[in-house]
Amino acid sequence: GNSVTQMEGPVTLSEEAFLTINCTYTATGYPSLFWYVQYPGEGLQLLLKATKADDKGSNKGFEATYRKETTSFHLEKGSVQVSDSAVYFCALSRNTDKLIFGTGTRLQVFP
Amino acid sequence: GAVVSQHPSWVICKSGTSVKIECRSLDFQATTMFWYRQFPKQSLMLMATSNEGSKATYEQGVEKDKFLINHASLTLSTLTVTSAHPEDSSFYICSARGHSNQPQHFGDGTRLSIL
16 A cells, blocks of 8 residues: 655754755555644645656755655755744645655654 | 644543634635544554545545534535544544645644543
């Protein structure tokens, strides 16, 4: 079946450090891939997405590239800020209806 | 951008009571709404999908009679947790989508605590 695997957290970084959160997926065909961010006590916000192989999604300094050969969609940011502290969810969708989420990775950024 | 409002944001009630959670799309017509449940430090699990004017489609293992979903208009869906018990305590999140090629927009969630 379709599934998403994320690296376990928490990921703890100092401000301005480089961030990578790994995400791999299992799916038939060509799913759309997403990164969502959840700030404490809030719902999810779409951070970025990619709908086909080699697409790069980007937003607010975050980037992720849809790699079909490695079935990955790793999230990266060159210089994190304290305000980036949140839980990040990788997700896929096969038919634009159901979203299948990974378990989430908590990011903690310290000044 | 698209806004989804969820109410209440936090509710505490006694065991055995029923609790209703509202999910509204404020600036678009939500053809489809989704209800998720999130346990502490875990991912979101889809509970059900509802299309306006139709019965909700529940995921395997979700009790239909326990979690009543109504999607009577293009801007409002409700989730009613009937005869709630402590094990129903969780964070419930709704999302809404317009057309099928549009992304889901999430509400801020409702934290439900059953004493």
